Amino acid sequence: MKRGFYRKIAWNNIKKNYRFFVPRILAEMGLLGCFYIAVTLALDERLREIKGGDYIPTFMAMGVAVLVILSSILMFYTNSFLMKQRKREFGVYNVLGMEKRHIGKVLLHEGLISDSVAIAGGIGVGILFYKLCSLLICKLLETDVIVGFYFITLKTILPSALFFVAVDLITYFFNRVSIARMKPVELLSSKSAGEKEPKVKWFLLVIGVLTLGSGYVIALTTKNPLQALGLFFVAVILVIIGTYFLFVSGSIFVLKALKKNGKYYYNKKHMPAVSGLLYRMKQNAVGLASIAILATGVLVMISTTVSLYTGMNNTLDRTYPEDIYLSADYNYGTGERDDSVAVPTDILEEAVRKAAEKNGVEIQYVNPEEYLFVSYYVQDNHLYAESELYAAMGNMEVMAGLREFFFITNDTYERLTGERFDLSGREIACCGISSASEKASDMTGTIYLHGCEYNVKNQFSDFPCSIAMLSNPFSTYGVVVSDQSALEEIYRNQRAAYGDFASKITSRICVKFADRKAAGAAFDSIRKDLREDLSAYVKSQKADPDYLAWCLDCVWDTRVAMLGMYATLLFLGILLGAVSMFATVLIIYYKQISEGYEDRERFQIMEKIGMSKEEVKKTINGQVLLVFFLPLVTAGVHLAFAYPMLKSMLNVFMLYSNRLFLDCALITYVVFALVYVLIYRGTSKTYYKIVH
Amino acid sequence: MEILKVNDLKKNYTTRFGGTQVQALKGVSFSVDAGEYVAIMGESGSGKTTLLNILAALDKASSGTVVLDGKDLSSVEESELAAFRRDNLGFVFQEFNLLDTFSLKDNILLPLVLSGKSISEMESRLAPIALSLGISEILTKFPYEVSGGQKQRAAAARALITQPKIILADEPTGALDSQSSSELLRVFSDMNRNGQTILMVTHSTDAASHANRVLFIRDGVVFHQIYRGGCTNEELYKKISDTLTMLRTGRNG
Numbered sequence: 001m002k003r004g005f006y007r008k009i010a011w012n013n014i015k016k017n018y019r020f021f022v023p024r025i026l027a028e029m030g031l032l033g034c035f036y037i038a039v040t041l042a043l044d045e046r047l048r049e050i051k052g053g054d055y056i057p058t059f060m061a062m063g064v065a066v067l068v069i070l071s072s073i074l075m076f077y078t079n080s081f082l083m084k085q086r087k088r089e090f091g092v093y094n095v096l097g098m099e100k101r102h103i104g105k106v107l108l109h110e111g112l113i114s115d116s117v118a119i120a121g122g123i124g125v126g127i128l129f130y131k132l133c134s135l136l137i138c139k140l141l142e143t144d145v146i147v148g149f150y151f152i153t154l155k156t157i158l159p160s161a162l163f164f165v166a167v168d169l170i171t172y173f174f175n176r177v178s179i180a181r182m183k184p185v186e187l188l189s190s191k192s193a194g195e196k197e198p199k200v201k202w203f204l205l206v207i208g209v210l211t212l213g214s215g216y217v218i219a220l221t222t223k224n225p226l227q228a229l230g231l232f233f234v235a236v237i238l239v240i241i242g243t244y245f246l247f248v249s250g251s252i253f254v255l256k257a258l259k260k261n262g263k264y265y266y267n268k269k270h271m272p273a274v275s276g277l278l279y280r281m282k283q284n285a286v287g288l289a290s291i292a293i294l295a296t297g298v299l300v301m302i303s304t305t306v307s308l309y310t311g312m313n314n315t316l317d318r319t320y321p322e323d324i325y326l327s328a329d330y331n332y333g334t335g336e337r338d339d340s341v342a343v344p345t346d347i348l349e350e351a352v353r354k355a356a357e358k359n360g361v362e363i364q365y366v367n368p369e370e371y372l373f374v375s376y377y378v379q380d381n382h383l384y385a386e387s388e389l390y391a392a393m394g395n396m397e398v399m400a401g402l403r404e405f406f407f408i409t410n411d412t413y414e415r416l417t418g419e420r421f422d423l424s425g426r427e428i429a430c431c432g433i434s435s436a437s438e439k440a441s442d443m444t445g446t447i448y449l450h451g452c453e454y455n456v457k458n459q460f461s462d463f464p465c466s467i468a469m470l471s472n473p474f475s476t477y478g479v480v481v482s483d484q485s486a487l488e489e490i491y492r493n494q495r496a497a498y499g500d501f502a503s504k505i506t507s508r509i510c511v512k513f514a515d516r517k518a519a520g521a522a523f524d525s526i527r528k529d530l531r532e533d534l535s536a537y538v539k540s541q542k543a544d545p546d547y548l549a550w551c552l553d554c555v556w557d558t559r560v561a562m563l564g565m566y567a568t569l570l571f572l573g574i575l576l577g578a579v580s581m582f583a584t585v586l587i588i589y590y591k592q593i594s595e596g597y598e599d600r601e602r603f604q605i606m607e608k609i610g611m612s613k614e615e616v617k618k619t620i621n622g623q624v625l626l627v628f629f630l631p632l633v634t635a636g637v638h639l640a641f642a643y644p645m646l647k648s649m650l651n652v653f654m655l656y657s658n659r660l661f662l663d664c665a666l667i668t669y670v671v672f673a674l675v676y677v678l679i680y681r682g683t684s685k686t687y688y689k690i691v692h
Numbered sequence: 693m694e695i696l697k698v699n700d701l702k703k704n705y706t707t708r709f710g711g712t713q714v715q716a717l718k719g720v721s722f723s724v725d726a727g728e729y730v731a732i733m734g735e736s737g738s739g740k741t742t743l744l745n746i747l748a749a750l751d752k753a754s755s756g757t758v759v760l761d762g763k764d765l766s767s768v769e770e771s772e773l774a775a776f777r778r779d780n781l782g783f784v785f786q787e788f789n790l791l792d793t794f795s796l797k798d799n800i801l802l803p804l805v806l807s808g809k810s811i812s813e814m815e816s817r818l819a820p821i822a823l824s825l826g827i828s829e830i831l832t833k834f835p836y837e838v839s840g841g842q843k844q845r846a847a848a849a850r851a852l853i854t855q856p857k858i859i860l861a862d863e864p865t866g867a868l869d870s871q872s873s874s875e876l877l878r879v880f881s882d883m884n885r886n887g888q889t890i891l892m893v894t895h896s897t898d899a900a901s902h903a904n905r906v907l908f909i910r911d912g913v914v915f916h917q918i919y920r921g922g923c924t925n926e927e928l929y930k931k932i933s934d935t936l937t938m939l940r941t942g943r944n945g
Contacts, residue, residue, distance in 0.1 A: 197834060262811050271805050275793040605789045610778030610803055
């Protein structure tokens with residue numbers, strides 16, 4: 001045949017089927033653009049040099065992994081949709097004398113045209129928006145924007161383009177195989193065959209109810225934040241399975257029940273809608289369930305990352321009531337265990353005050369505190385050192401029962417609060433600290449620790465040590481012991497139990513500056529002065545200053561680390577949210593068109609036998625509305641059930657402002673719903689055009 | 693008693709290009725009495741589909757009137773048109789036009805559902821009709837599960853159930869084999885014997901030979917009509933064939 005013949009046919013087909021081709025090309029462009037952006041961000045070395053930019057490569061690599069999965073699924077989905085709609089067309093070609101290999105050639109040319117447009121366009125979109133995205137990520141990281149040029153290199157263009165070429169090739173071969181297997185007669189008549197009324201699939205229904213139910217139960221009952229982290233993904237998978245199964249079988253179950261109810265069913269408002277939905281659900285349940293899950297994913301990603309990012313300053317204020325925490329010790333290099341000596345807190349305080357004065361920064365107060373921090377496995381009233389248990393129990397089991405304890409003396413308590421307990425010998429006062437933990441009430445009566453009996457004499461709240469604010473997701477307790485000797489007794493006992501992994505009594509000072517911002521600006525210089533001062537002290541103690549080990553925990557360092565992590569997470573959330581939104585739009589669009597073509601005939605018949613245009617429109621509206629907003633409502637319900645679990649996971653990231661997360665979740669939902677309505681209205685127009 | 697009166701009906705179409713006017717109906721007049729069974733015959737392009745669309749209130753005439761049971765169709769408000777058609781007219785189409793998503797029963801009941809009748813009334817109307825059309829046994833089946841003849845009988849039941857003043861049938865046997873055709877025509881004759889007025893458009897001589905009266909349309913006017921008188925179906929068949937031959941030769945000659 002003449003050269004260019006296939007290309008001409010292919011080109012004509014694309015033009016004729018623009019309703020199917022154009023969205024696919026746009027989707028591929030968008031996906032490739034996002035893919036390119038994620039890959040480039042991961043590889044752009046300039047970003048790693050930004051403060052906090054070191055999280056970018058890891059998180060973007062995760063993003064790329066998610067994009068690989070999402071893009072493959074979506075490309076296959078749109079392709080299978082396209083092929084289904086065009087079956088008849090291929091049948092006609094076949095009947096008109098085109099052999100299957102000729103059809104294959106047409107397909108190849110169609111693919112060459114549409115895919116090269118999509119890939120070139122996608123890289124273009126990626127390059128164009130990369131600048132915007134790197135500006136955004138710099139803005140989120142609160143750094144001055146990298147000036148100048150685009151970051152264009154084959155190193156990132158090639159893998160992005162190649163991945164999509166690979167996906168396109170696989171779909172092409174998939175199509176060739178399915179064409180090779182088709183029979184022209186079947187193709188020609190494929191649409192006119194009536195479809196059976198769907199039956200309720202009880203098996204799926206039961207599994208769906210069970211999986212969704214257990215997913216929800218996990219979400220509602222998991223209180224321990226650390227467990228939440230692990231179980232969340234179990235719950236997610238259960239809910240995903242449940243959503244698919246219930247959309248497939250539950251919808252039909254409900255509709256059939258409605259149909260059985262004659263009074264309800266034989267009504268002008270219900271009859272066309274119920275029977276229409278019954279059929280529509282059969283074909284679209286999977287699509288709708290996918291939308292529901294994607295929507296839930298968008299909501300979870302955006303609401304958590306936004307609340308982490310916006311809540312960061314609040315989190316910092318909470319976890320850092322003071323600006324710096326300083327402890328230091330030194331040794332004489334003998335390598336003995338008892339060789340190390342702590343720098344006394346008054347020396348530390350003096351050094352800080354001197355450095356502050358030198359740098360013109362005002363100090364509000366300095367609090368010395370002394371504590372022992374140990375974790376124990378708690379069972380009834382017994383506290384066990386964990387190393388004693390690993391032999392007898394599984395790792396995870398021990399982890400789950402582990403609690404952390406801050407021990408301070410009554411003197412320290414008095415110094416920090418102005419009050420003291422009436423304690424003597426092995427009498428103690430207890431307090432529960434982390435928000436997720438059971439309050440201290442479960443520490444009552446006699447506590448058995450290292451073979452000694454301790455009497456819980458008092459319960460109190462508000463542990464005064466600021467270190468405790470940093471406590472991790474384990475349930476944490478604060479314990480006040482009678483005096484220094486009691487504290488040292490516990491120290492000795494736990495050292496015997498834990499050996500090399502034993503804790504030490506920490507002496508440190510908490511410093512609050514009058515102006516956090518000003519102090520932060522001068523802090524690099526303060527840090528240097530402090531180091532010099534403490535080195536001089538170590539030297540004066542006749543030790544080598546190289547053996548000075550200090551622990552300087554300051555709010556500014558933490559802020560940089562947090563900002564880096566949360567900003568990158570937020571960006572990833574936005575990027576993946578955008579992609580999921582793409583996917584949602586695409587699925588909705590294709591659903592609308594395919595349904596439009598199917599419904600056209602039905603509504604024409606209804607008009608012929610005496611349904612007015614208004615009534616037809618109302619029926620369409622009701623039906624479409626329900627189908628459309630079912631996923632949105634489902635996503636809302638999923639989010640509501642996930643809420644407690646997400647909240648407790650955010651606690652792990654030390655976000656304790658529940659109000660903030662609630663607001664973020666609600667705002668995200670509302671914004672998402674608005675975007676969804678816009679999409680719906682846009683695609684509905686196409687639908688009406690097809691139906692009428 | 694006259695139930696349908698068509699008076700000097702004209703319909704002009706303007707072609708898409710050039711604006712030349714085509715006159716599909718050039719002044720059709722006839723009337724149908726209550727209880728009559730009238731067939732309208734004509735070749736394709738003769739204007740019979742246009743006529744039926746106007747009678748069904750799906751299309752508007754350029755001039756002339758259609759009066760159904762004393763009511764002028766052009767005086768019915770646009771917004772009431774759907775309800776008017778539903779309550780006064782019954783339709784039987786060549787392509788059945790049953791909804792695949794409904795069982796036969798639901799298809800038949802649909803017009804009643806649309807006019808808001810109670811379930812008990814629906815059921816009491818359905819039973820005798822289904823029985824007389826011989827579809828009682830297959831009411832729960834879906835259109836794709838039954839034969840063409842059964843589909844068309846269900847469609848006839850759907851037309852009958854609103855107790856319309858007149859049933860308009862558009863080539864009702866067009867998509868049926870001869871066996872199913874004759875069954876359906878028997879059903880139509882039974883319906884008519886029970887007092888139902890029927891107006892059927894067809895170009896099947898066999899179908900037309902079941903009517904009481906046959907109108908011939910050619911070039912947009914009623915060209916000729918035959919009354920059954922006392923003829924049997926076979927005799928009427930003969931008369932119709934002769935008329936058609938005459939029409940054809942008349943045109944050619």
